[in-house]
Amino acid sequence: MTTPRRRLVVIGAGAAGTMAAIFAAAGGAETVLLERTKDAGRKILVSGGGRCNVLPMQLDETRFVTDSSVNTLRRIVRSWPLAEQRAFFENELGIPLVDEPESLKTFPASHRARDVRDGLLALAVRNGVTLRMETQVRDVVPVDQSWRIDLHDGESITADAVILACGGLSVPNTGSDGAGLDITRALGHTMHETYPALTPLLDQSGAFASLSGVSLTVTLTARAGARTATATGGFLFTHRGYSGPSVLDISHVFTRRGEAGAAPGRLLVKWTALDDAQWESALKPQGPQGARTVLATLREELPDRLAMVLMRIATVEPMRTLAELRRDERLRLIETLVRGVLPWSGDEGYQKAEVTGGGVSLADIDPRTMESRRHPGLYLCGELLDAFGPIGGYNFLWAWATGRAAGSGAASQR
Numbered sequence: 001m002t003t004p005r006r007r008l009v010v011i012g013a014g015a016a017g018t019m020a021a022i023f024a025a026a027g028g029a030e031t032v033l034l035e036r037t038k039d040a041g042r043k044i045l046v047s048g049g050g051r052c053n054v055l056p057m058q059l060d061e062t063r064f065v066t067d068s069s070v071n072t073l074r075r076i077v078r079s080w081p082l083a084e085q086r087a088f089f090e091n092e093l094g095i096p097l098v099d100e101p102e103s104l105k106t107f108p109a110s111h112r113a114r115d116v117r118d119g120l121l122a123l124a125v126r127n128g129v130t131l132r133m134e135t136q137v138r139d140v141v142p143v144d145q146s147w148r149i150d151l152h153d154g155e156s157i158t159a160d161a162v163i164l165a166c167g168g169l170s171v172p173n174t175g176s177d178g179a180g181l182d183i184t185r186a187l188g189h190t191m192h193e194t195y196p197a198l199t200p201l202l203d204q205s206g207a208f209a210s211l212s213g214v215s216l217t218v219t220l221t222a223r224a225g226a227r228t229a230t231a232t233g234g235f236l237f238t239h240r241g242y243s244g245p246s247v248l249d250i251s252h253v254f255t256r257r258g259e260a261g262a263a264p265g266r267l268l269v270k271w272t273a274l275d276d277a278q279w280e281s282a283l284k285p286q287g288p289q290g291a292r293t294v295l296a297t298l299r300e301e302l303p304d305r306l307a308m309v310l311m312r313i314a315t316v317e318p319m320r321t322l323a324e325l326r327r328d329e330r331l332r333l334i335e336t337l338v339r340g341v342l343p344w345s346g347d348e349g350y351q352k353a354e355v356t357g358g359g360v361s362l363a364d365i366d367p368r369t370m371e372s373r374r375h376p377g378l379y380l381c382g383e384l385l386d387a388f389g390p391i392g393g394y395n396f397l398w399a400w401a402t403g404r405a406a407g408s409g410a411a412s413q414r
């Protein structure tokens with residue numbers, strides 16, 4: 001007599017859930033993948049500006065953020081090394097990848113996010129996964145040794161195990177509205193307070209209002225209470241404030257409102273790669289160079305319009321020549337260029353956040369299988385867990401690694 005196959009339900013056909021379903025079915029489980037939207041994988045489709053930054057080119061584990069154990073996080077990340085993830089995409093999914101060395105990002109060679117989403121769903125189906133779209137889960141209830149999955153339309157499905165991959169709270173119109181967080185909370189898991197991460201910042205001061213659309217590479221340092229983060233990368237003035245990878249990467253320091261509390265937080269910007277000594281030397285009049293204007297010197301390193309605004313902030317006449325520049329003016333200008341204070345008044349929240357910070361504590365998870373330590377037979381993966389990484393493919397890497405571990409783990413446990 002053959003033993004019946006283990007029946008698994010995966011909830012959420014995003015990055016983590018689809019990967020989980022692929023590995024669950026490959027592991028021999030009878031796998032059903034439930035998805036509330038009609039098309040699935042919507043975050044994959046909008047990712048990387050429609051190009052899907054599928055993985056980082058190199059991995060720096062220290063850049064992940066969690067309030068749980070860093071060791072547990074690293075164990076999970078190392079469970080599917082970057083080189084093996086690349087090989088999976090290229091060999092198993094048949095999606096060639098290309099690196100973008102200037103940003104350290106990896107993309108599908110086609111530069112089409114749709115190829116990644118479609119390729120994952122197609123492999124799931126080839127492995128025998130049953131896809132059910134427009135199927136919204138309301139609750140997940142442990143019943144004896146199995147699970148009951150209650151749908152919004154009143155139907156219930158039973159399963160030997162459940163993989164919860166509903167995502168977090170970011171960009172709700174992609175399908176993730178926090179349902180997975182509510183379900184895990186109700187099942188008694190330890191939750192770290194959630195907050196929007198990788199989200200643009202707002203500025204109502206008007207200091208840089210004229211610069212909307214200007215972009216450059218900067219180094220930002222954010223501080224709020226004991227929290228601090230530094231990021232070097234692209235920076236964009238928007239009509240509402242600031243965006244770009246450097247801004248998104250430090251935004252979590254300010255969005256953790258609960259903790260930062262009354263501390264408003266301070267944002268400092270180093271506008272160019274030049275440090276104090278290098279600006280000192282660039283702004284010193286040397287021979288015939290003395291007739292050169294300060295503005296012309298700044299324009300060599302900065303976009304024109306920004307150079308003008310920074311001179312105004314430092315209260316230096318734009319047409320001053322290097323020979324005319326007084327010492328106090330030079331020092332004020334260098335302070336503005338190297339440690340400028342960037343006013344900000346809020347953030348774009350979950351509507352624009354690329355990911356959700358906080359979530360289910362990693363202490364509640366077996367890092368080998370992603371099985372809940374509170375409820376055997378329940379597996380958790382992706383954004384609903386308490387971890388996120390910076391811009392650059394880190395968040396998909398997390399979704400792929402946790403999804404694969406959950407799928408394999410759920411299929412193999414008895």
Ligand SMILES: Cc1cc2nc3c(=O)[nH]c(=O)nc-3n(C[C@H](O)[C@H](O)[C@H](O)COP(=O)(O)OP(=O)(O)OC[C@H]3O[C@@H](n4cnc5c(N)ncnc54)[C@H](O)[C@@H]3O)c2cc1C
Binds near residue numbers: 052055171
């Ligand atoms: C604009 C944008 C760009 C991004 N670009 C990148 C990038 O280039 N590289 C990168 O690494 N990361 C990127 N990210 C982050 C990345 O998309 C996420 O980290 C990742 O998608 C999280 O995967 P997930 O499967 O956990 O959640 P999701 O992708 O959010 O998937 C959750 C799925 O569950 C479904 N679901 C939710 N509730 C229910 C329910 N009750 N019943 C049934 N189904 C449900 C949802 O519809 C959804 O399909 C980007 C995010 C955004 C918003």
